Each structure stands twice: as C-alpha cells, then as structure tokens.
Amino acid sequence: MSFDYDLFVIGGGSGGVRAARVAAGGGAKVALAEEDRYGGTCVIRGCVPKKLMVFASEYSGMVEDAQAYGWDIQPGAFNWDAFKGKLEAELDRLEGIYRNLLKNSGVESFDARAKLVDTHTVELSDGSRKSAKHILIATGGRPIVPEFPGSDLAITSNDIFHLDKLPESILIVGGGYIACEFAGIMNGLGVKTTQYYRGAQILRGFDDEARGLVSDEMCQAGINLHLGTNVIEMAREGDKIRVKATNGDEALFDQVMYATGRAPNADDLGLEGLGIERGRKGEILVDEYSQTGVPSVYAIGDVTDRVNLTPVAIREGMAFVETVFNGNPTSPDHELIPTAIFTQPEMGTVGLSEEDAAKQEPIEVYATSFKPMQQAFAGRAQRVLMKLVVSQATRKVLGCHIVAPGAGEMIQLAGIAVKMGATKEDFDRTVAVHPTMSEELVTMKTPVRTA
Structure with missing residues (x-):
C-alpha cells in the first residue's frame, strides 16, 4: 500500500x-x-x-x-x-x-x-x-486549574508572559518547580508575592535538605510562603481578586497564578x-x-x-x-537525568535524593553549606549547599544536589561523572578549582551522617 x-x-x-x-x-x-x-x-x-x-x-x-x-x-x-x-x-x-x-x-x-x-x-x-x-x-x-468557586479568575504559566502590566501583588498557588520559579521571578521584579502550597514543603520529590534550603531562602528574600494552605474560593472585587484560604486568611491580589499541575x-x-x-x-x-x-x-x-x-x-x-x-531498536534512557530548577537560589540535581537512596541501601552523606564569597562580601547572606549521596557498598555517587547561583551549570558537569558511575574517591582524586563554590564537591573528606 x-x-x-x-x-x-x-x-x-x-x-x-x-x-x-x-x-x-x-x-x-x-x-x-x-x-x-x-x-x-x-x-x-x-x-x-x-x-x-x-x-x-x-x-x-x-x-x-x-x-x-x-x-x-x-x-x-x-x-x-x-x-x-x-x-x-x-x-x-x-x-x-x-x-x-x-x-x-x-x-x-x-x-x-x-x-x-x-x-x-x-x-x-x-x-x-x-x-x-x-x-x-x-x-x-x-497547565490546568482545578475547579472551585471563582477558579476562572486564575491565570497559568501560559498567561504570565502576556500580562498587560506587572501586577503590584500576586498569589501563586502550587509548590512544584514552576510555582517556585515564578514566585522568585515576581518577587525579584518587585511584585508583592505570596505563595500557597497545600503540602508540608515545596518541591516534593526533590532532596529534603536541598528543598528546605530553597524554601528558607525564598522566605528570606521576601516571598510570603504559606505551607499547608490552599484556596477555598475567589471572587472579583473591583480590579482585584478576593481570595479565601484554608488557613483562614482573606486577602486581595491583583493576579492569582495557578501552577498545581499539568x-x-x-x-x-x-x-x-x-x-x-x-x-x-x-x-x-x-x-x-x-x-x-x-x-x-x-x-x-x-x-x-x-x-x-x-x-x-x-x-x-x-x-x-x-x-x-534506522532499524536499530533504541529505548530512551530515563536513568540519572540531571536537571535544574531556576528558583532563587537555583537548584541542580542528578540521581537519588538522600531519602530515596537510604530506602535502597546503606549510604553516606557528604554535605557542606556556606555563604559564597561574592555575596558574603556584599553582605547578602544567601546560603548555598553542596551535597553528595554515596553508596557505602560500591562507593558510587548515587546523588548530587547543589543549591547555589549557577547550580544548573554545575550540575550539567557533575551529571557526566554521576552518569559514568563515578565513586566518591573519583571525586576526591580531582583537584579543586580555587576559589569557586563547586570546589566543595571534591574537598569533602568526612561524611556528615550515614543512613
């Protein structure tokens, strides 16, 4: 045919x-x-x-x-x-x-x-x-917005690029990377930013220590983050949107953006x-x-x-x-995919979180958190995190988690090593590039904990 x-x-x-x-x-x-x-x-x-x-x-x-x-x-x-x-x-x-x-x-x-x-x-x-x-x-x-009274007043990430004017205040609903990225963006552009997430901590599925640091720093930067909180109903009030929340809050916002799922x-x-x-x-x-x-x-x-x-x-x-x-049956490889989240601070991750690794086998955790030189000198106190999750049995690096400016750039390169099956000793054998933030990945000598 x-x-x-x-x-x-x-x-x-x-x-x-x-x-x-x-x-x-x-x-x-x-x-x-x-x-x-x-x-x-x-x-x-x-x-x-x-x-x-x-x-x-x-x-x-x-x-x-x-x-x-x-x-x-x-x-x-x-x-x-x-x-x-x-x-x-x-x-x-x-x-x-x-x-x-x-x-x-x-x-x-x-x-x-x-x-x-x-x-x-x-x-x-x-x-x-x-x-x-x-x-x-x-x-x-x-992106989808769940059905609730007034849900038609919400915008999604699709709409945010096309706003006629920058709102003075915005509520962002959701705790995934899209919600968190836009909270950082809006806050940085000078918009009064509130974020509601119904869960106990943002960035579910990512390493607990890393997402905890991102959450802390977002709050430090002035984002009004409410965990365990969801919207009950919304109604138009003049030019604004009145939002009733499960935590008892009622507030007015210029825009409400939903990033709760796709x-x-x-x-x-x-x-x-x-x-x-x-x-x-x-x-x-x-x-x-x-x-x-x-x-x-x-x-x-x-x-x-x-x-x-x-x-x-x-x-x-x-x-x-x-x-x-091409007659060459090929299955796409979904293992050990490095990824970056452009929150502020940025996060890069490859492999298993500490929690997932510990469920699988005995591990050692190497981690350090510090204030980077460039920001510390300027008196801005954003902390960074460098973390390796290592198998006790094979010494392989099972996960690498970075929260820092430029984390996305760093994790691309760390991802090569982790994908190749590098061990903690391979990292240790690599000479540090000084002074950089990423040198900490190759200078951590003793585990902070085992699990």
Whole structure:
C-alpha cells in the first residue's frame, strides 16, 4: 500500500520537530502539523521565556551588590513594557528558526490541528486527510486549574508572559518547580508575592535538605510562603481578586497564578476510536520504544507523562527515529537525568535524593553549606549547599544536589561523572578549582551522617 508520507508528526514542539527533522534527514518523506506556535511549551511558554524572566528578576539584587563592591550606581525602576516587547520579539525569532529548521530539512508543515481517523490516516482541521506509514504524536501538555468557586479568575504559566502590566501583588498557588520559579521571578521584579502550597514543603520529590534550603531562602528574600494552605474560593472585587484560604486568611491580589499541575494534550485526537490506551492522568501509554498499542502509532514527550523535560522529549524523538527508520531498536534512557530548577537560589540535581537512596541501601552523606564569597562580601547572606549521596557498598555517587547561583551549570558537569558511575574517591582524586563554590564537591573528606 502506498502512503502520502513515511511519517506524520502531530505537534511542533521540541520532540516532534527533532523527530521530523532527523527522519527527513535520513531520506524519509515527512509531514508535521501544529495548531498553535512552533517551538512548543519550552520555546514559546516555558523554559526559554521563563529563564529570560529569571535573568530580568535577578538584576534587582545586583545593584545593591555593586554598591557594596564600590560602584556608585543607583537602582532604577523595572520597565515591564520594554522587557515584554523584547521578550515577544525573541520568541518570534525562535519560532521562525523552528519553522526554518523544518523547511530546510524537507519536512512539509501544516498550520492545523490534526487527529487520527485510522491507524494510518490523520485528518487536518481543514478537512483534508493525509496517510502515513507511521504516525508520531508529540502534542505535549498544558497547565490546568482545578475547579472551585471563582477558579476562572486564575491565570497559568501560559498567561504570565502576556500580562498587560506587572501586577503590584500576586498569589501563586502550587509548590512544584514552576510555582517556585515564578514566585522568585515576581518577587525579584518587585511584585508583592505570596505563595500557597497545600503540602508540608515545596518541591516534593526533590532532596529534603536541598528543598528546605530553597524554601528558607525564598522566605528570606521576601516571598510570603504559606505551607499547608490552599484556596477555598475567589471572587472579583473591583480590579482585584478576593481570595479565601484554608488557613483562614482573606486577602486581595491583583493576579492569582495557578501552577498545581499539568495535563497531557491527548483529548480529541481520535485515540479512543483506535483503541489506543490512556493512563490515569490521560497520558498516552507507550512501551519502552514509545510505541502505543497500535503498531503504526508512537508517542513521545509530555503527552506520555514519563519524564516531562524538553531534552528528554528530544531524546525520545531521536530514539524513535533510530527504532523505526534506522532499524536499530533504541529505548530512551530515563536513568540519572540531571536537571535544574531556576528558583532563587537555583537548584541542580542528578540521581537519588538522600531519602530515596537510604530506602535502597546503606549510604553516606557528604554535605557542606556556606555563604559564597561574592555575596558574603556584599553582605547578602544567601546560603548555598553542596551535597553528595554515596553508596557505602560500591562507593558510587548515587546523588548530587547543589543549591547555589549557577547550580544548573554545575550540575550539567557533575551529571557526566554521576552518569559514568563515578565513586566518591573519583571525586576526591580531582583537584579543586580555587576559589569557586563547586570546589566543595571534591574537598569533602568526612561524611556528615550515614543512613
């Protein structure tokens, strides 16, 4: 049977675009459909604009630091309009790059929503149908707001980049990394920032000591963090939103942003009609090769809810092409993924938390916390943490956790060592780079505790 295409990709984010380009580069005839903007969550409404906002928000503290170092400079005001204009231009530029990458790879792209009508056919929103030997779903995820009285007044991370004006006050609901990152951003931009999280501590799933330090420093920086707290109801009051909370508080905010969870974009894709199974959160269920229960249909990235990170979606896309087009069955490796959280202070982590490692085997913990030289000299007292979790039996470093300025940059390199299976002695054999914060990772001689 002849098909219009060898591969049809649904979704123009990082994973889908990479898979389409690589398959086309190998000689396959490829098409891709995207209903919104090319670049997906990461480029358009996630990592990239968020990191630019983190950079913008960090300058507020630099003026005071510069004064402490002898610079005669005065703080000015932050101009949201000037920043927002540049941000939008940058996202337009990046989207153009994504479109060109597809075009130059020979991928035919459709600005349309696509859904499956049978195991080898997709229907576009203009009613046209395209057939393909293989179909790859890479539709990503979206932030969701739970239903409660007044929930329609909340914005999500998707909306925060497009605010007409910077609010004077904001409530951020959630305790995951997105909520915590935006609390730091808004606080740094001079917005009066309150954060509610229903759990006992923010950043659930990360190392307890590391997340405890991030939480402490966020509070020190002026974020009004309420743990064990949730919203009961919200109502419009003039230009503001009145929020009633479970802790008895009632307060007015200019904006309320929810970052309490994300859902896979797998509705209305025609999956049910083909018998493609979905999980409890609505994610598409796939095997280790990203294949669904229908042999011609695969799925990668956040829509599969495995590890929801951009570089992971890209790797899954590469593994899919190896498996399907290069005859080399490849399973994406989800072990020991280094990751950074751009909170303030920043956190980098790879491997197991102290708690998870201790459940698995006897461990030693090496950790040090101190005030870094640059900030200590300026009189700003943000603490940093360098921590290694080590197996007593094999001496392997099972986890590395860094809370410090530049933690993301450090963890990328530490991640190589941990992925290679480095032992504590390998770290110790490495000469320290002095004076740096990261040298502490190779100079810790005695464990602070065992478990």
